[in-house]
Amino acid sequence: MNAVVKAIFFDVFGTVVDWRSGIANAFDQAFAKSGADIRARDLADAWRAEIAARLLETAGDAADEARYVPLDTTHRETLAKVLDDADLAHRLGARERAALERAWESLRPWPDSVPGLRALRREYVIAPCSHGSISMMTWLAKSAGLPWDLILGADLARCHPPASKVYTHCAAAIGLDPGEVMLVSAHNRDLDAARAAGLKTAFFSRPKEFGKGQTTDLAPADAWDVIAFDLLDLARHMEASLI
Amino acid sequence: MNAVVKAIFFDVFGTVVDWRSGIANAFDQAFAKSGADIRARDLADAWRAEIAARLLETAGDAADEARYVPLDTTHRETLAKVLDDADLAHRLGARERAALERAWESLRPWPDSVPGLRALRREYVIAPCSHGSISMMTWLAKSAGLPWDLILGADLARCHPPASKVYTHCAAAIGLDPGEVMLVSAHNRDLDAARAAGLKTAFFSRPKEFGKGQTTDLAPADAWDVIAFDLLDLARHMEASLI
Known part of the structure; x- marks a missing residue:
């Protein structure tokens, strides 16, 4: 074979x-100076679930190249939702947020x-x-x-x-x-x-x-x-x- | 900076x-058993010149993605021309020709x-x-x-x-x-x-x-x-x- x-x-x-330990660590780092009391692993799981749901939404369009969305965009948009859902968006500076968006790298x-x-x-x-x-x-x-x-x-x-x-x-x-x-x-x-x-x-x-x-x-x-x-x-x- | x-x-x-020594060697190898008397470096130069001319032809269409031709195709087509011009095509078996087409790799x-x-x-x-x-x-x-x-x-x-x-x-x-x-x-x-x-x-x-x-x-x-x-x-x- x-x-x-x-x-x-x-x-x-x-x-x-x-990804799970890494993303949880990234949440911890991003909020380290904010004083916010976060549950980093739950946030990592929530982000992963949002990404998976988004990818599933577009799975039917898999053959339609014109509707292809790079994962970078999906990461950015789903992170925004996770932070909003957890009422944490206002606790995060622009620099910390940018670092978190690219934590998968x-x-x-x-x-x-x-x-x-x-x-x-x-x-x-x-x-x-x-x-x-x-x-x-x-x-x-x-x-x-x-x-x-x-x-x-x-x-x-x-x-x-x-x-x-x-x-x-x-x-x-x-x-x-x-x-x-x-x-x-x-x-x-x-x-x-x-x-x-x-x-x-x-x-x-x-x-x-x-x-x-x-x-x-x-x-x-x-x-x-x-x-x-x-x-x-x-x-x-x-x-x-x-x- | x-x-x-x-x-x-x-x-x-x-x-x-x-590329020049490598392509000349590839011509030597391809014709080794054919008995043909070839000038390997001249053939390498001729192939390179044909490729350059072909790339120049399509340079004006550089922005037209639909007319993009991968270099693999250009190599195959220009090799055919070089072999024809040198009256060598009939001296080359299919396997030797396929190896020569991919000599750039x-x-x-x-x-x-x-x-x-x-x-x-x-x-x-x-x-x-x-x-x-x-x-x-x-x-x-x-x-x-x-x-x-x-x-x-x-x-x-x-x-x-x-x-x-x-x-x-x-x-x-x-x-x-x-x-x-x-x-x-x-x-x-x-x-x-x-x-x-x-x-x-x-x-x-x-x-x-x-x-x-x-x-x-x-x-x-x-x-x-x-x-x-x-x-x-x-x-x-x-x-x-x-x-």
């Missing part, structure tokens, strides 16, 4: 980086992510292929030390995962057929879409992504091509399959 | 990699290129921003070990350098103003266009790019922001300016 895989695409938020990788990516990069072209804009993914990679070969994803295809077109468009951009590409994600739904598009699939769970009460994506929901423990373990699987 | 530079874009063919870097890029990558986002397609630049980087942060260029902007729009579009794709980006090229014409687009500019000469008889781009044609000896020297200039 792996003989034909030439490139590996990645979901990023949750799969490669820990300085999240930390899970401990296995960077060594796993470095190992995979030796044999495969590796690239993020997620909701993130080219800009967001570039600065996140710079901050977190993610050694991508190039940045792919929503901006390039002008539609958002899980639209299959994201994956086929990005494979075509590097001259590959879908079957020559594998998608790696800790979210079963992404892999459904990638398999439908003809890509190979690899899953591992990130049981800490949503905090202690996580109930989703704790296990593979289908017989994905590779099921691993984490990104470093995936690299070992792929290495072994080359022998 | 450098305090505001956050990203550095690069011309690639000639500036970062030695396995060129060698100049000796200073990789260490220079590695040094620059520590402080700046670095990306190719040239005529090359995303696909071509990805596989070339993989082959030559070019440590780009991401791949930018003609495919992303859907127009070719020296159209200024290539540079402004690619700066915007990573969320930067043109003045926060520097273009590096061994070709004065690229730097004219980049400066017109508001970018900073850096030049060094590649006196061996076109072989012994080279008469162009041996010296800076304008007062570019940085004038260096080679890519490693450019990295030293940029490092010194940060202190």
